[in-house]
Amino acid sequence: MSSLLEIQGLHKRFGTTEVLKGVDCAVRQSEVVAIIGSSGSGKTTLLRCINMLEDFQAGRIVLDGEEIGYETRDGVRRRKSEKEIARQRALTGMAFQQFNLFPHLTAAENVMLGLVKLKRMSRDEARTLAMRWLDRVGLAERADHFPGQLSGGQQQRVAIARAIAMQPKLMLFDEVTSALDPELVGEVLQVIKGLAADGMTMMLVTHEMRFAHEVAGRVIFMNGGVIGEEGNPKKMFLAPQTERLAEFLKSSSFN
Amino acid sequence: MGYTLNFDAVWRSLELLLQGLALSLALAVVAILIGAVLGLALAFALKSKAWWLNRPALVYVTIVRNLPILVLVLFSYFALPQMGIALGKIESFVATLAVYATAYLAEVFRAGLQTIPRGLTEAGLAIGLTRGQIRRSIIIPLMLRNTLPSLSSTLISLFKDTSLAAAISVPELTFEARKINVETFRVIETWIVASLLYVATCSVIAALLRALERRLAIPR
Numbered sequence: 001m002s003s004l005l006e007i008q009g010l011h012k013r014f015g016t017t018e019v020l021k022g023v024d025c026a027v028r029q030s031e032v033v034a035i036i037g038s039s040g041s042g043k044t045t046l047l048r049c050i051n052m053l054e055d056f057q058a059g060r061i062v063l064d065g066e067e068i069g070y071e072t073r074d075g076v077r078r079r080k081s082e083k084e085i086a087r088q089r090a091l092t093g094m095a096f097q098q099f100n101l102f103p104h105l106t107a108a109e110n111v112m113l114g115l116v117k118l119k120r121m122s123r124d125e126a127r128t129l130a131m132r133w134l135d136r137v138g139l140a141e142r143a144d145h146f147p148g149q150l151s152g153g154q155q156q157r158v159a160i161a162r163a164i165a166m167q168p169k170l171m172l173f174d175e176v177t178s179a180l181d182p183e184l185v186g187e188v189l190q191v192i193k194g195l196a197a198d199g200m201t202m203m204l205v206t207h208e209m210r211f212a213h214e215v216a217g218r219v220i221f222m223n224g225g226v227i228g229e230e231g232n233p234k235k236m237f238l239a240p241q242t243e244r245l246a247e248f249l250k251s252s253s254f255n
Numbered sequence: 256m257g258y259t260l261n262f263d264a265v266w267r268s269l270e271l272l273l274q275g276l277a278l279s280l281a282l283a284v285v286a287i288l289i290g291a292v293l294g295l296a297l298a299f300a301l302k303s304k305a306w307w308l309n310r311p312a313l314v315y316v317t318i319v320r321n322l323p324i325l326v327l328v329l330f331s332y333f334a335l336p337q338m339g340i341a342l343g344k345i346e347s348f349v350a351t352l353a354v355y356a357t358a359y360l361a362e363v364f365r366a367g368l369q370t371i372p373r374g375l376t377e378a379g380l381a382i383g384l385t386r387g388q389i390r391r392s393i394i395i396p397l398m399l400r401n402t403l404p405s406l407s408s409t410l411i412s413l414f415k416d417t418s419l420a421a422a423i424s425v426p427e428l429t430f431e432a433r434k435i436n437v438e439t440f441r442v443i444e445t446w447i448v449a450s451l452l453y454v455a456t457c458s459v460i461a462a463l464l465r466a467l468e469r470r471l472a473i474p475r
Contacts, residue, residue, distance in 0.1 A: 053377055082385065090383025100378035102393050104400065104473050113392060114382040148475030159378075166382055
């Protein structure tokens with residue numbers, strides 16, 4: 001089966017610091033890939049390149065047959081137009097460490113905004129759909145609350161609903177539980193697990209080794225801007241092939 | 256001190272004062288509306304990473320904010336015609352106050368934009384919104400809420416600055432008060448009434464903006 005996402009030779013520099021030094025990977029439809037690694041290894045940057053929140057200097061990202069962000073004409077590599085990039089960003093959904101809900105909109109309005117502005121739905125249609133997704137993350141009765149009136153875990157679930165409602169082909173999760181109190185982590189992981197069971201294709205940057213172990217079909221270990229090791233989590237965690245992964249697993253909370 | 260207060264003459268001229276006040280308000284409203292639109296654009300220019308946007312914006316704000324408004328008023332009414340730009344006195348004053356309002360409101364808006372977390376823009380981009388849609392649906396509504404308290408004092412200042420139009424004989428409140436003062440010699444009464452009208456109007460503006468602030472407050 002061909003890949004939904006294909007990344008070849010991805011290079012990313014911030015000024016003179018090279019953060020991604022040639023990343024190659026592919027993700028199949030309905031696959032759940034966890035990306036682990038110490039801070040500064042490039043795992044979040046990798047995720048942010050996929051939806052062009054970061055530009056990148058070399059390499060190709062192809063999602064469902066479309067080259068993301070850049071095009072090469074007559075041998076010259078060019079960034080696509082802002083409008084085209086905005087359209088491509090909607091092919092993926094993203095949930096952030098800091099939730100980033102729009103504070104002046106209710107939970108339902110947060111979910112509705114993209115539906116109204118981009119999918120050209122009427123407010124009623126958008127509201128109906130928003131309610132369905134909020135119900136899905138267990139927050140239908142909080143639909144008219146503002147983000148400031150919700151707990152961190154609830155805010156993150158609304159943020160996930162906001163992303164999913166746009167029906168992305170691929171969901172990106174960027175350390176979505178790192179900012180949460182420990183007792184709120186479970187409810188968010190539960191939602192993600194549900195999406196995985198429904199066949200949503202996902203890439204998750206995470207520190208939750210236990211969760212990666214449980215949900216991910218494959219784990220990518222980022223190390224110094226390249227993929228250090230990848231494979232089935234059950235095998236990888238039990239018998240790491242590289243020294244660096246063995247060290248990383250020892251220092252992380254997973255036991 | 257040999258001066259007995261007698262408001263009769265001022266009461267008889269009250270209509271003139273109220274007409275002056277109405278013109279003061281009209282001058283302020285038009286200038287502020289123009290200044291708000293241009294000031295918002297200038298605030299985004301100030302925050303832009305492109306030097307050809309942020310440099311000119313900064314030069315504009317710096318020059319205008321460091322000029323006394325009276326100098327600007329006199330310059331545009333007396334000097335600009337020499338350079339071929341002749342406007343009526345009301346148009347000239349409104350344009351000048353708008354130029355002034357643009358610079359001050361740009362600073363207020365810029366400070367408001369500063370407080371909006373980058374993550375909100377990224378969340379908007381991630382959904383697929385364009386930068387224009389993000390500005391309209393997210394950044395500007397939040398920025399206006401953040402700036403309402405400081406906006407209030409800026410708007411009141413701009414309203415009070417309309418009194419400088421008297422310098423070029425625009426018949427607004429201060430000009431009318433001076434005329435009544437000269438015609439009736441009721442110096443104290445005239446200026447007391449004019450002052451009360453300014454204070455009352457400013458209080459109403461402040462109250463309206465506070466009410467707006469409460470209405471727009473985000474529940475938490």
